[in-house]
Amino acid sequence: xxxxxxxxxxxxxxxTRRWSVIVAAALVAAAxxxxxxxxxxxxxxxxxETIDGDNAEPSSEATxxxxxxxxxxxxxxxxxxxxxxxxxxxxxxxxxxxxxQSVAMAIYDPLLKRDVNGEIRPYLAAGIEVNDxxxxxxxxxxxxxxxxxxxxxxxxxxxxxxxxxxxxxTSNLGGDGQMGQVDHVEIVDELTVTYVLSEPNAAFSDVLxxxxxxxxxxxxxxxxxxxxGAQPVGTxxxxxxxxxxxxxxxxxxxxxxxxxxxxxxxxxxFRPIPDVExxxxxxxxxxxxxxxxxxxxxxxxxxxLDGVTDHVHIGNSTGGVILNTLNPPFxxxxxxxxxxxxxxxxxxxxxxxxxxxxEPATQTYGPSDPYYSxxxxxxxxxxxxxxxxxxxxxxxxxxxxxxxxxxxxxxSFRYDCVTDPINREVSQLFQAYWSAVGxxxxxxxxxxxxxxxxxxxxxxxxxxxxMGSDDDPYRDLARTFYDSDxxxxxxxxxxxxxxxxxxxxxxxxxxxxxxxxxxxxxxxMAEEVPQLVTYNTVSTVTAQDxxxxxxxxxxxxxxxxxxAPNTIVMWAFVHTAT
Amino acid sequence: MLRLIGRRLPVVVATxxxxxxxxxxxxxxxxxxxxxxxxxxxxxxxxxxAVREDLHLDDPLPSRYVRWLGDAVQGDLGRSxxxxxxxxxxxxxxxxxxxxxxxxxxxxALLVAVPLAAISAWRVDSKLDRTIMTATxxxxxxxxxxxxxxxxxxxxxxxxxxxxxxxVRLTDDLGGNLKTxxxxxxxxxxGECAVFTRIQRADLITTLEQDSITMxxxxxxxxxxxxxxxxxxxxxFSLLTVVGVQIGAILSGAVVVETLFALPGVGRLLVDSIxxxxxxxxxxxxxxxxASFVIVNFLVDIAYGLLDPRxxxxxxxxxxxxxxx
Numbered sequence: 001x002x003x004x005x006x007x008x009x010x011x012x013x014x015x016t017r018r019w020s021v022i023v024a025a026a027l028v029a030a031a032x033x034x035x036x037x038x039x040x041x042x043x044x045x046x047x048x049e050t051i052d053g054d055n056a057e058p059s060s061e062a063t064x065x066x067x068x069x070x071x072x073x074x075x076x077x078x079x080x081x082x083x084x085x086x087x088x089x090x091x092x093x094x095x096x097x098x099x100x101q102s103v104a105m106a107i108y109d110p111l112l113k114r115d116v117n118g119e120i121r122p123y124l125a126a127g128i129e130v131n132d133x134x135x136x137x138x139x140x141x142x143x144x145x146x147x148x149x150x151x152x153x154x155x156x157x158x159x160x161x162x163x164x165x166x167x168x169x170t171s172n173l174g175g176d177g178q179m180g181q182v183d184h185v186e187i188v189d190e191l192t193v194t195y196v197l198s199e200p201n202a203a204f205s206d207v208l209x210x211x212x213x214x215x216x217x218x219x220x221x222x223x224x225x226x227x228x229g230a231q232p233v234g235t236x237x238x239x240x241x242x243x244x245x246x247x248x249x250x251x252x253x254x255x256x257x258x259x260x261x262x263x264x265x266x267x268x269x270f271r272p273i274p275d276v277e278x279x280x281x282x283x284x285x286x287x288x289x290x291x292x293x294x295x296x297x298x299x300x301x302x303x304x305l306d307g308v309t310d311h312v313h314i315g316n317s318t319g320g321v322i323l324n325t326l327n328p329p330f331x332x333x334x335x336x337x338x339x340x341x342x343x344x345x346x347x348x349x350x351x352x353x354x355x356x357x358x359e360p361a362t363q364t365y366g367p368s369d370p371y372y373s374x375x376x377x378x379x380x381x382x383x384x385x386x387x388x389x390x391x392x393x394x395x396x397x398x399x400x401x402x403x404x405x406x407x408x409x410x411x412s413f414r415y416d417c418v419t420d421p422i423n424r425e426v427s428q429l430f431q432a433y434w435s436a437v438g439x440x441x442x443x444x445x446x447x448x449x450x451x452x453x454x455x456x457x458x459x460x461x462x463x464x465x466x467m468g469s470d471d472d473p474y475r476d477l478a479r480t481f482y483d484s485d486x487x488x489x490x491x492x493x494x495x496x497x498x499x500x501x502x503x504x505x506x507x508x509x510x511x512x513x514x515x516x517x518x519x520x521x522x523x524x525m526a527e528e529v530p531q532l533v534t535y536n537t538v539s540t541v542t543a544q545d546x547x548x549x550x551x552x553x554x555x556x557x558x559x560x561x562x563x564a565p566n567t568i569v570m571w572a573f574v575h576t577a578t
Numbered sequence: 579m580l581r582l583i584g585r586r587l588p589v590v591v592a593t594x595x596x597x598x599x600x601x602x603x604x605x606x607x608x609x610x611x612x613x614x615x616x617x618x619x620x621x622x623x624x625x626x627x628a629v630r631e632d633l634h635l636d637d638p639l640p641s642r643y644v645r646w647l648g649d650a651v652q653g654d655l656g657r658s659x660x661x662x663x664x665x666x667x668x669x670x671x672x673x674x675x676x677x678x679x680x681x682x683x684x685x686x687a688l689l690v691a692v693p694l695a696a697i698s699a700w701r702v703d704s705k706l707d708r709t710i711m712t713a714t715x716x717x718x719x720x721x722x723x724x725x726x727x728x729x730x731x732x733x734x735x736x737x738x739x740x741x742x743x744x745x746v747r748l749t750d751d752l753g754g755n756l757k758t759x760x761x762x763x764x765x766x767x768x769g770e771c772a773v774f775t776r777i778q779r780a781d782l783i784t785t786l787e788q789d790s791i792t793m794x795x796x797x798x799x800x801x802x803x804x805x806x807x808x809x810x811x812x813x814x815f816s817l818l819t820v821v822g823v824q825i826g827a828i829l830s831g832a833v834v835v836e837t838l839f840a841l842p843g844v845g846r847l848l849v850d851s852i853x854x855x856x857x858x859x860x861x862x863x864x865x866x867x868x869a870s871f872v873i874v875n876f877l878v879d880i881a882y883g884l885l886d887p888r889x890x891x892x893x894x895x896x897x898x899x900x901x902x903x
Contacts, residue, residue, distance in 0.1 A: 081743075085850070087660040095660075226662065245661075245671070246842035246850070247745045271744060273840040274849070277727055278743050282840075285735045285742040449614060449855075487623075 072575035077267040081288035085272040088229025092171035098566040106571040108214035108234035116560040118370035134200035141191040147217035155187040160218035206472035237263035237572035264575035292567035296354030296538040314366035315537035317468035326492035328403035336529040340381035341388035361533040364468025373519040379526035412440035417464035456487040493530035546577040597868040655862035665862035675843035680828030683766035691774030699782035718772035726765035726838040743840035781813035822878030826871035
């Protein structure tokens with residue numbers, strides 16, 4: 001209990017500052033894959049910080065930023081290098097990747113947002129309440145908030161957003177996990193609406209903290225028609241100015257922002273730079289002052305830079321292997337455990353270029369996340385070839401072994417992964433570890449679409465896959481581990497205990513109680529091993545010295561926010577040096 | 579000249595038809611359900627079915643091809659799945675970027691290559707010639723991404739003369755536009771320049787060995803005059819062919835360069851559209867690129883006629899080697 005308490009106060013990112021001297025030639029060399037020395041230096045430093053956590057410092061910073069006692073400078077303009085472009089900025093039409101969600105935080109305000117402890121609270125909204133049977137979520141709005149075009153943000157606007165955009169047939173937020181679960185939205189009064197759900201859901205508020213909760217002006221969207229996605233109008237700290245697709249998007253300060261004193265910057269230019277190397281060089285050359293990176297190997301690279309601050313976040317999804325538990329041999333937990341025990345995940349991390357940035361995962365939740373279970377971490381089968389051999393021997397010598405083979409015959413299966421140089425190396429490493437304990441593994445490379453299709457139809461034995469999600473745990477767990485027939489339940493694994501836990505989570509609105517239940521599900525995952533986890537996703541926001549406030553945002557009531565997970569930055573709070 | 583065009587045109591049309599069919603097949607033969615590829619793994623089966631219907635994916639192949647070709651001829655390449663914009667508009671918005679750096683690169687390459695080749699050919703096997711040949715050999719061997727990264731690291735990061743990435747539109751600011759265009763153009767020009775130099779040098783050497791040149795020399799005409807007035811023009815055929823191919827192939831170079839320099843051009847659009855399974859844009863781009871390739875080569879054929887009157891008279895059959903021989 002003490003340890004999990006500590007978890008909740010730990011912030012989901014860490015800050016590092018390095019002053020190593022590098023030469024440009026070394027960067028080019030590192031790009032070619034030779035970065036052993038550099039990886040090592042990050043390792044000692046980074047690992048220690050991840051484990052220790054960092055309780056006091058960031059939250060005190062958050063308070064100073066909130067109070068304004070530190071007087072961050074007003075004015076200034078920055079350019080931000082992003083990993084990817086976004087297709088459309090209209091919620092419901094745009095496929096918001098993490099890069100897109102970050103830009104959205106300049107133009108829009110989310111109705112709700114996660115705080116430092118992972119709990120969802122009102123941000124743009126004034127309050128959110130749910131009725132006892134968890135079917136009616138009542139949202140209160142702040143008075144006197146207007147969109148950039150002057151349209152007031154009121155109950156009518158929320159209903160129009162829902163009816164005309166978010167819940168339409170073409171809306172990508174119209175699915176059951178998103179706005180599809182809302183039967184209708186009722187106007188209670190000028191500033192109050194009720195989302196009436198078709199089924200109870202204790203985690204509905206999570207939906208409103210994502211793109212479905214980005215408030216956009218329905219008037220502006222109506223007027224722009226098919227061009228609405230290219231002319232976003234929100235309530236956010238910055239007003240959209242111009243966008244040249246795949247080149248740059250510029251926003252300027254919203255002089256009438258509803259949060260007094262914010263934002264600090266005059267303007268921000270967001271620039272998608274797809275190539276990792278160019279993105280790094282753009283930061284070094286000063287073309288961009290802030291850089292977001294979504295991969296562990298890039299995190300290792302930016303950690304080497306001089307005169308910058310890295311804000312690293314370990315996310316709630318991991319790479320790994322999904323096992324089809326509906327068919328032999330993976331219907332037997334002994335084989336699944338053997339597979340996990342056989343692999344040295346540190347070597348996988350090394351091959352992926354992520355050494356020193358991440359630790360081997362034991363569950364999908366990151367070590368500093370409130371949902372991280374220390375018990376599951378102990379239960380998960382880690383590298384131990386002897387134990388792997390023991391489990392295997394038990395299965396192989398079992399006359400009733402599920403794959404129907406003769407006693408003593410080795411376990412064999414096919415492992416599929418998507419064609420990609422790093423994937424290939426990782427697959428070969430898996431194969432080597434599994435062969436070492438006596439398993440016959442055939443490797444197969446597949447095209448992405450086929451890979452997904454086979455996973456959905458459970459037409460596979462073992463596949464490389466990305467698992468977990470940064471959404472509310474219930475949304476991911478319910479579709480993956482509740483109903484074996486669900487196409488999204490790739491492993492086909494479920495159990496009565498798991499189902500009963502998920503049933504409870506679905507109707508449990510209390511954060512702490514939900515958390516306890518989620519921790520229980522993680523224990524089952526660690527014991528039943530329907531999937532092997534390698535390492536958690538890593539995201540980094542790197543800011544040149546002189547640019548601060550990347551993770552220091554607070555709610556209007558002063559509660560500390562959750563930093564900049566997955567490079568989603570609250571731009572209103574970012575400022576240049578005093 | 580008209581006869582030449584008359585002979586070539588049917589071949590061009592037939593080639594374009596083949597190209598359009600292959601382009602169409604290309605996307606139909608990809609593994610997996612295109613509709614699922616477009617929508618992603620979380621889409622419902624109903625949504626996938628709706629997209630299949632929208633794209634007429636359940637119709638027989640020939641009728642789909644005819645429908646698509648009919649629309650394409652009228653300038654309708656469909657709408658992008660990513661942005662919902664018409665494919666043609668999406669391409670038109672980016673084409674100027676790619677054309678600008680592509681043409682700038684070819685111009686730089688020619689400006690450097692032609693004089694270098696002339697010097698080399700005039701002093702065959704001299705130290706200077708060997709130096710130039712070694713240098714161009716090296717340049718040809720360097721992949722464009724290495725050149726691009728080298729330029730970024732040296733010119734943008736160390737010297738801080740030009741921005742490492744980004745694009746300023748020509749219509750917004752001419753100076754700013756050139757600043758953002760020059761490094762990508764240089765990165766593309768390096769390889770082209772090497773190829774141009776080597777080809778032009780080889781042709782010049784052949785020409786310079788011919789009787790007409792010996793005659794000119796014996797008349798006491800100056801070296802520069804012989805080189806640029808008498809030898810250059812008859813030595814342009816191979817270069818012209820390669821320049822034509824290079825202009826047609828601007829896009830393939832642009833894929834790498836635009837990604838590295840973060841330019842909003844057609845090459846980048848192709849990469850993004852492939853990775854995001856934007857089938858309609860990939861199809862439209864492949865068609866346009868193939869068509870421009872065919873058309874540029876058609877223009878090159880016509881240019882032969884302008885360079886050498888005998889090509890016109892033969893109706894397009896050029897006899898290489900016999901020229902001035």
